[in-house]
Amino acid sequence: MSINSQQLSNRKLIIGGFFCLIIIIYLCRLFYIQVIDIQYKLDAEKNAFRYMTEYPVRGYIYDRKGKLLVFNAPSYDLMVIPRETKGCDTMGVCEVLQITKQDYLKRMKKACQAPNSPRKESIFEKQMSAQTYAALQEKLYRFKGFFVQKRTVRKYPRPIAAHLLGYVGEVSKEQAEKDPYYKEGDYIGITGLERSYEDALRGKKGTQIAITDVHNKVIGRYMDGKYDTLAIAGKPLYCSIDRDLQEYGEKLLVNKKGAIVAIEPSTGEILCLISGPAYDPNLLVGGKERSKNFTKLYYDSLNRPLFNRALTAMYPPGSIFKLIDALIAQQDGLINRSTVYPCAMGYPPMGGKPKCHAHGGGKNLPGSVAASCNSYYAYVFREIVDQRKYPNFIDGYNHWRDMVKTFGPGTRLGTDLPYDKPGNVPSVEYYNKVFGKNGWRSNTIVSLGIGQAELTLVPLQMANVVASIANRGYYYTPHSVKGVGIDKHLDKKFKEKHYVGVQDPTAYLNVIDGMQGALEPGGTAFTNRLKDIVVCGKTGTAQNPHGDDHAVFLAFAPRDNPKIAIACIVENAGFGNTWSAPIVTLMIEKYLKGKTDRPETEKRMLEGDLITKNNLKELAKTKRPVKN
Amino acid sequence: MARNENSIFYGVDRITLIVYVLLVFMGWLNIYAAVYDEEHQNIFDTTQKYGKQLIWIGGAAVIAFSILLIDANFYTAFSYGFYGVLIVANILVVFLGREIKGSKSWFGIGGFGVQPAEFMKFATTLAMAKFLSNQNIVVSQQFRLRLKDLIKNYKNTFIALLFILLPLVIIKKLQDETGLAIVFVALIIVLYREGLSVGFLIFGLLAAILFVVALIVTNITGLIITLAVIAASAFLFIKRSRANLIGVIVVFLLAAGVVLGTNYVYNHLEEHQKVRIDVLLGRGNVDLKKEGYNVNQAKIAIGSGGFFGKGYLQGTQTKYDFVPEQDTDFIFCTVGEEWGFVGSTVVIFLELFLILRLIFLAERQRSDFSRIYGYGVAAILFFHLAINIGMTIGLMPVIGIPLPFFSYGGSSLWSFTILLFIFVKLDANRLLILR
Structure with missing residues (x-):
C-alpha cells in the first residue's frame, strides 16, 4: 500500500486547505467580536473612560419683587480614589479632618465596597468647612488619591420661609436607582419649592470624559473634549412670595404655633406661607452641622418645627365656615339679606346647643356674619340640608357637601407645593358608619354648620376660601411661583379660573357686608379695625380636642378690588379676635402700606408667647401618669 | 529578481x-x-x-x-x-x-x-x-x-x-x-x-477532541458509557470479523484511556496552565x-x-x-x-x-x-x-x-x-x- 509521489504531492491541497479552514474560522470569530458583539465596545469604554461630573449651579430663588431668597455658596467635598492612595500621608489626612485612624480606615473601607469601587472616586468628607478646606489645600499634594470636588450648597440671606422653600439633601438610594439622572451623593430637593421645581432648579449635569490608563491615572481628555458636555445652570425661580411680608409674618408668629397664608385673589399667587414655629433654613445646609440640626429639629416633638402647618395641619375651621353656609343658602334661595333667626345664647330648637354668645338679639344676614351667631347658622345649615327640593336629607347633605367642596375643602388644591393635605368634609358613608344607617339627621350633624365636628381644613384652604369670596365666586389654584426661568414660564393650570358653586352676586354682597361689619362696631373683630383700609374679615374660634380653642381669622382687603386674601390660625390661643385678627390686620397693613400704624398691637403680637405655657401644660399631661 | x-x-x-x-x-x-x-x-x-x-x-x-x-x-x-x-x-x-x-x-x-x-x-x-x-x-x-x-x-x-x-x-x-x-x-x-499515514493525524485529532470533551464534561463515567455504545454500534456498519472486533476494542480502549488520562494530565499541569485551559473552556469561576x-x-x-x-x-x-x-x-x-x-x-x-x-x-x-x-x-x-x-x-x-x-x-x-x-x-x- 505504497503511495506514489504524485499522491503525496496532492497532500499540499489538504495541508493548504486545512490552513485556510482554520483562518476562516478565525475570521468568523473576529467578525463576531469586532462587528456583531457590542459588549466589548462597552467594556472598552468602561476600561478607559472616566466620566467626570461637572455639577451645575442650582437656580437662585427670588421673591415677587426680585429680592433674593436663596443663593448658592461654594462647598468642598473631599473625594478619594482608594486605589491611588498608595504613599498617601494618612496621618496628615486624619489630622486635617480631625478624625482617628480608625475613622480613616472605616471610610476607606466604605469607599472600596459596592456600590463604590476602589477604582472610582467616592466622597470621603462631605462639605468641608472653609477652614478645613484651606488647611487641606496646602497639603493636598501629599494626600495621594485625594482630590477636592467643588459643589455648591444653599444659602439664605434671611432666615425665613424654610417651610415654603424646603431644603436640599442627598438623594436616597431608591431615588438614585429609579432616576438615572441621579447618582448616589447627588443633591435633590427634598421638600418645598426645592422639591416641586427640582427639574428646573437643578439644571443639567455636565460630563467630561477623561481617558485613563490601566492604573486609572488620568491621561488626558478624550478627543480633546469633543464629546464633553457642559453643565447647564439651573433656572432661576421667581416666587410669588413677598419677602418682607413673609419675614414680618414669621416674626408675628414667633413663639406661637399656627399658620398664616396670604393669597393675591386676582392671580392665586401665594404672598406668604408661614408655619410657626419656623426654623432658620440655614440650619439645614452643610455637612455635619446639617445632620445634627436636622436631628434636633426632627425630635422636637413639642414644637415640631419641621411640620409645615400651613399645608398639612388640618384644623376645624370654626366660625369662618359660616361664610360658605351663608353663600350656599342664598344661592339656594332659602334666605336673603333680611332673613332673621332667633338666638337665645344658643340654638333654641336643640335646647341652646350649639351655644352662642351675647350679641344682642336676632340678626339679619350681614349682622349674623358680623356677630358670628351660632344659632343663625345652625338654622341655615339645617335649611340647606333639609330643603324641600330634595326628597330626603341625605341628598340635601350631599348637595351641601358638593357645594362646600367647590370652594376647595375636602380635596387637595393642587398647588405647586408638595405634601398638602386635603382636609376633610365628612361623607354620608362616614356618618352611616358612625351613627348607623338612618341613625342620623340634620340635627345630629348641625355643628358642621358652624365649622366644627369632623370638618377640617388646612390653612391654605382657608385662605383659598377667602380668596374665592374676595373674587366673588372664583379662585385660581394657589401657587407660590410667578414664573420659572428667565422667560418666567408658569404652568397653565395656574392661569385657569375655578368657579365655585355660588355665583349669585347679591349673595356675595350680603356676606361681604357682614364681613366688613365684623370690623365695625358690634362686629367680632371691631378692635382690630383699620382706619384707612376697608378690611372684610371673619373670626373663628375653633374648638379642638387638643386643648384651648384655636384662634382663626380670615380677611381680604381692600373691599373693592382686593389685593390680599389672608387666613391665620393660632393654636390654643382662644378667641379669634385676640390673636389671629390682630396678626391678619397687621399683615394687611404691612402689605398694602408697607408699614403698620398700631405699635401697641404690634408689640403685643411680637412679644406674645403662647408656646411656653401650652408646652408646659402638654408636658405636665404626659408626665402625670409617671408621677402616679 | x-x-x-x-x-x-x-x-x-x-x-x-x-x-x-x-x-x-x-x-x-x-x-x-x-x-x-x-x-x-x-x-x-x-x-x-x-x-x-x-x-x-x-x-x-x-x-x-x-x-x-x-x-x-x-x-x-x-x-x-x-x-x-x-x-x-x-x-x-x-x-x-x-x-x-x-x-x-x-x-x-x-x-x-x-x-x-x-x-x-x-x-x-x-x-x-x-x-x-x-x-x-x-x-x-x-x-x-x-x-x-x-x-x-x-x-x-x-x-x-x-x-x-x-x-x-x-x-x-x-x-x-x-x-x-x-x-x-x-x-x-x-x-x-x-x-x-493520515490515520495518525486523524487519530491524534480525535484524541485531542476527546481530551477537550473530557475536560468540559464532568460526568466521566457517562462519557465512557457513551463511547462504549458508539463502539458497539460501530458493528452495525462494519463487517463482523475478528480483526475488526479487535480493532474496535483497541480503539475503544485507547479512547477510554484518553478520557481517564485527561484528569491525570490536567492535574499534573502547572497551575497557570490549568488556569489558561479553564479560561479557554470557561470551566469553573x-x-x-x-x-x-x-x-x-x-x-x-x-x-x-x-x-x-x-x-x-x-x-x-x-x-x-x-x-x-x-x-x-x-x-x-x-x-x-x-x-x-x-x-x-x-x-x-x-x-x-x-x-x-x-x-x-x-x-x-x-x-x-x-x-x-x-x-x-x-x-x-x-x-x-x-x-x-x-x-x-x-x-x-x-x-x-x-x-x-x-x-x-x-x-x-x-x-x-x-x-x-x-x-x-x-x-x-x-x-x-x-x-
Missing part, C-alpha cells in the same frame, strides 16, 4: 520578499502604536521599543543578505552541525544564561538578550529535512500493521520524531518555555507531507480581574475596534496598557483595536498568503531537502499564526509565542528571518542544482 546570476537576488522569490518586508514594516508601526506615549513621539527613539525594533530590523536585513550571499550547499552540509550546536547551546543556557521573567533561556550579550531556543526552530527544520531527504529513508506510509513489522517500518519515522522531541523536551523541561517548545509539534505536518484578565482585555481591545478600527494611535485599550504584553505576544490587539476587522483581515491574510506561497514554492523544488525544509518553514509559521491569533480572540489557550515578523523582539524576528531566508536561498538555488 535580478537577471545577473552573480547578483545575490538572483532567483529570489520577489513575492515572498515583498510580503516579508510588508509584515515587518506593519509590525514596527504597530509596536510604535502599542507602546506609544506622548513623551516619546519619535519613532526612531532607540530608548523605546519601537526604536530598538528598528535596530532589530536592520540586523535582520543584514542577516537576510548574509544568508543569500552564502552558498546554498552550506545549509545542507551543516544541517546536523547547526542542530548539534544549538542543542548544546540550549542546554548550556540553563547554566550560563541570565534569568528573565523566571525562565533561564536568555544569553546576555551586552544590553541585549538572545534566546537560543528561537534559533532551534531553523536548526531542527534543517536537520529533519536533511534526515528525511536521505535517499534510503522513507516515512512509513502504512497505518494498520502487524506488530512484528512495526519496529522495522517505523524506525525512520521514530528517528524523525526524535529530531522534534529532543529540542521540545530540552526547552520545555530545562528552560520551562512551553511556548517555544510546543512549536516543534508543527513539524508533524511535514511528516504527513512526506508520507505519514474565571475571575476576569485575575486569571481571565489577559484574554478578556485582549478580547475587549480587539472587539472594541469595530469594522474599521479606531484609527492609528487612537486605540485606548492598547495605548493605555490595559492589555499585557501588547507589544510582543499580544501585538495583534493593537491591530484589532486600531485597524478593526479590515486591518485584522489584511494582516491575517498576508501571513496566510506567505505560508501558502511557501507551500507553493516547496512543491516546485526538485530537491527533497528543499521541499521538506520549505514545508517545515510553512508549518512553523502557521503554528505561530494559529496559536497567537487564536489566543487573543479566545479560541486557543494562552501560550506565549510571537506573531511571526510582527511581534517585538530581536530573537524572534531574527529567528524567523533566518528560517525564511534559508528557504528563499534554497528556492533561489533550485535552478542551479540542475547544472
Whole structure:
C-alpha cells in the first residue's frame, strides 16, 4: 500500500486547505467580536473612560419683587480614589479632618465596597468647612488619591420661609436607582419649592470624559473634549412670595404655633406661607452641622418645627365656615339679606346647643356674619340640608357637601407645593358608619354648620376660601411661583379660573357686608379695625380636642378690588379676635402700606408667647401618669 | 529578481520578499502604536521599543543578505552541525544564561538578550529535512500493521520524531518555555507531507477532541458509557470479523484511556496552565480581574475596534496598557483595536498568503531537502499564526509565542528571518542544482 509521489504531492491541497479552514474560522470569530458583539465596545469604554461630573449651579430663588431668597455658596467635598492612595500621608489626612485612624480606615473601607469601587472616586468628607478646606489645600499634594470636588450648597440671606422653600439633601438610594439622572451623593430637593421645581432648579449635569490608563491615572481628555458636555445652570425661580411680608409674618408668629397664608385673589399667587414655629433654613445646609440640626429639629416633638402647618395641619375651621353656609343658602334661595333667626345664647330648637354668645338679639344676614351667631347658622345649615327640593336629607347633605367642596375643602388644591393635605368634609358613608344607617339627621350633624365636628381644613384652604369670596365666586389654584426661568414660564393650570358653586352676586354682597361689619362696631373683630383700609374679615374660634380653642381669622382687603386674601390660625390661643385678627390686620397693613400704624398691637403680637405655657401644660399631661 | 546570476537576488522569490518586508514594516508601526506615549513621539527613539525594533530590523536585513550571499550547499552540509550546536547551546543556557521573567533561556550579550531556543526552530527544520531527504529513508506510509513489522517500518519515522522531541523536551523541561517548545509539534505536518499515514493525524485529532470533551464534561463515567455504545454500534456498519472486533476494542480502549488520562494530565499541569485551559473552556469561576484578565482585555481591545478600527494611535485599550504584553505576544490587539476587522483581515491574510506561497514554492523544488525544509518553514509559521491569533480572540489557550515578523523582539524576528531566508536561498538555488 505504497503511495506514489504524485499522491503525496496532492497532500499540499489538504495541508493548504486545512490552513485556510482554520483562518476562516478565525475570521468568523473576529467578525463576531469586532462587528456583531457590542459588549466589548462597552467594556472598552468602561476600561478607559472616566466620566467626570461637572455639577451645575442650582437656580437662585427670588421673591415677587426680585429680592433674593436663596443663593448658592461654594462647598468642598473631599473625594478619594482608594486605589491611588498608595504613599498617601494618612496621618496628615486624619489630622486635617480631625478624625482617628480608625475613622480613616472605616471610610476607606466604605469607599472600596459596592456600590463604590476602589477604582472610582467616592466622597470621603462631605462639605468641608472653609477652614478645613484651606488647611487641606496646602497639603493636598501629599494626600495621594485625594482630590477636592467643588459643589455648591444653599444659602439664605434671611432666615425665613424654610417651610415654603424646603431644603436640599442627598438623594436616597431608591431615588438614585429609579432616576438615572441621579447618582448616589447627588443633591435633590427634598421638600418645598426645592422639591416641586427640582427639574428646573437643578439644571443639567455636565460630563467630561477623561481617558485613563490601566492604573486609572488620568491621561488626558478624550478627543480633546469633543464629546464633553457642559453643565447647564439651573433656572432661576421667581416666587410669588413677598419677602418682607413673609419675614414680618414669621416674626408675628414667633413663639406661637399656627399658620398664616396670604393669597393675591386676582392671580392665586401665594404672598406668604408661614408655619410657626419656623426654623432658620440655614440650619439645614452643610455637612455635619446639617445632620445634627436636622436631628434636633426632627425630635422636637413639642414644637415640631419641621411640620409645615400651613399645608398639612388640618384644623376645624370654626366660625369662618359660616361664610360658605351663608353663600350656599342664598344661592339656594332659602334666605336673603333680611332673613332673621332667633338666638337665645344658643340654638333654641336643640335646647341652646350649639351655644352662642351675647350679641344682642336676632340678626339679619350681614349682622349674623358680623356677630358670628351660632344659632343663625345652625338654622341655615339645617335649611340647606333639609330643603324641600330634595326628597330626603341625605341628598340635601350631599348637595351641601358638593357645594362646600367647590370652594376647595375636602380635596387637595393642587398647588405647586408638595405634601398638602386635603382636609376633610365628612361623607354620608362616614356618618352611616358612625351613627348607623338612618341613625342620623340634620340635627345630629348641625355643628358642621358652624365649622366644627369632623370638618377640617388646612390653612391654605382657608385662605383659598377667602380668596374665592374676595373674587366673588372664583379662585385660581394657589401657587407660590410667578414664573420659572428667565422667560418666567408658569404652568397653565395656574392661569385657569375655578368657579365655585355660588355665583349669585347679591349673595356675595350680603356676606361681604357682614364681613366688613365684623370690623365695625358690634362686629367680632371691631378692635382690630383699620382706619384707612376697608378690611372684610371673619373670626373663628375653633374648638379642638387638643386643648384651648384655636384662634382663626380670615380677611381680604381692600373691599373693592382686593389685593390680599389672608387666613391665620393660632393654636390654643382662644378667641379669634385676640390673636389671629390682630396678626391678619397687621399683615394687611404691612402689605398694602408697607408699614403698620398700631405699635401697641404690634408689640403685643411680637412679644406674645403662647408656646411656653401650652408646652408646659402638654408636658405636665404626659408626665402625670409617671408621677402616679 | 535580478537577471545577473552573480547578483545575490538572483532567483529570489520577489513575492515572498515583498510580503516579508510588508509584515515587518506593519509590525514596527504597530509596536510604535502599542507602546506609544506622548513623551516619546519619535519613532526612531532607540530608548523605546519601537526604536530598538528598528535596530532589530536592520540586523535582520543584514542577516537576510548574509544568508543569500552564502552558498546554498552550506545549509545542507551543516544541517546536523547547526542542530548539534544549538542543542548544546540550549542546554548550556540553563547554566550560563541570565534569568528573565523566571525562565533561564536568555544569553546576555551586552544590553541585549538572545534566546537560543528561537534559533532551534531553523536548526531542527534543517536537520529533519536533511534526515528525511536521505535517499534510503522513507516515512512509513502504512497505518494498520502487524506488530512484528512495526519496529522495522517505523524506525525512520521514530528517528524523525526524535529530531522534534529532543529540542521540545530540552526547552520545555530545562528552560520551562512551553511556548517555544510546543512549536516543534508543527513539524508533524511535514511528516504527513512526506508520507505519514493520515490515520495518525486523524487519530491524534480525535484524541485531542476527546481530551477537550473530557475536560468540559464532568460526568466521566457517562462519557465512557457513551463511547462504549458508539463502539458497539460501530458493528452495525462494519463487517463482523475478528480483526475488526479487535480493532474496535483497541480503539475503544485507547479512547477510554484518553478520557481517564485527561484528569491525570490536567492535574499534573502547572497551575497557570490549568488556569489558561479553564479560561479557554470557561470551566469553573474565571475571575476576569485575575486569571481571565489577559484574554478578556485582549478580547475587549480587539472587539472594541469595530469594522474599521479606531484609527492609528487612537486605540485606548492598547495605548493605555490595559492589555499585557501588547507589544510582543499580544501585538495583534493593537491591530484589532486600531485597524478593526479590515486591518485584522489584511494582516491575517498576508501571513496566510506567505505560508501558502511557501507551500507553493516547496512543491516546485526538485530537491527533497528543499521541499521538506520549505514545508517545515510553512508549518512553523502557521503554528505561530494559529496559536497567537487564536489566543487573543479566545479560541486557543494562552501560550506565549510571537506573531511571526510582527511581534517585538530581536530573537524572534531574527529567528524567523533566518528560517525564511534559508528557504528563499534554497528556492533561489533550485535552478542551479540542475547544472
